[in-house]
Amino acid sequence: MTTTASSKQKIRIFDLVLTALGAVLITVCSWISIPAAVPFSMQTFAIFLVLLLLGGKRGTGSLLLYILLGAFGVPVFSGFTAGPGRLLGVTGGYIVGFLLIGLVYWLLTSVIGNKTWVMIVSLCLGLVLLYLFGTLWYVLVYSRQTGNVGILSVLSTCVFPFVLPDLLKMGLAFLLANRLLPVLAKIHLFSDR
Secondary structure (H helix, E strand, O other): OOOHHHHHHHHHHHHHHHHHHHHHHHHHHOOOOOOOOOOEEHHHHHHHHHHHHHHHHHHHHHHHHHHHHHHHOOEEEEHEEEEEHHOOOOOOHHHOHHHHHHHHHHEEEOOOOOOHHHHHHHHHHHHHHHHHHHHHHHHHHHHOOOOOOOHHHHHHHHOHHHHHHHHHHHHHHHHHHHHHHHHHOOOHHHOOO
């Protein structure tokens, strides 16, 4: 194996390790929760932090890994739950919608760059898309399983109580990322987020 091939192999392994660590952080933070119709958890904080630290590609990979682990029965979701039933249930759209945050972040930071305003706009836009997707999913699944439910009712239960806490978590993630990135940048492979 040549030096270049060896370096590329190390980078791939490093990417996989970081992606797995991001999924672990999201999992641990999802377990810190207060039960509700849609549980209050530190999950979105971890998602924001993982994207800010690992970048769009690795961070979205972490989100996908997290969702896949839960889909295959590993209890990574809030309340130590898992399985396809959880993803296909009324709140499953909010879990699947986490990918929207990652994809929007990855797209916008790839196209425009890692400027602070771009990161803020992309996380906020991703969060809005998450709320929209999760709400529509909730209405659709609830209507099929139980009966009609109004969008305002779902928004009052599943979105409005989360907007301010999610924005505060985003701010906390930015503060923590700004502290951690200079330390982590000393690892040469980590600087290409």
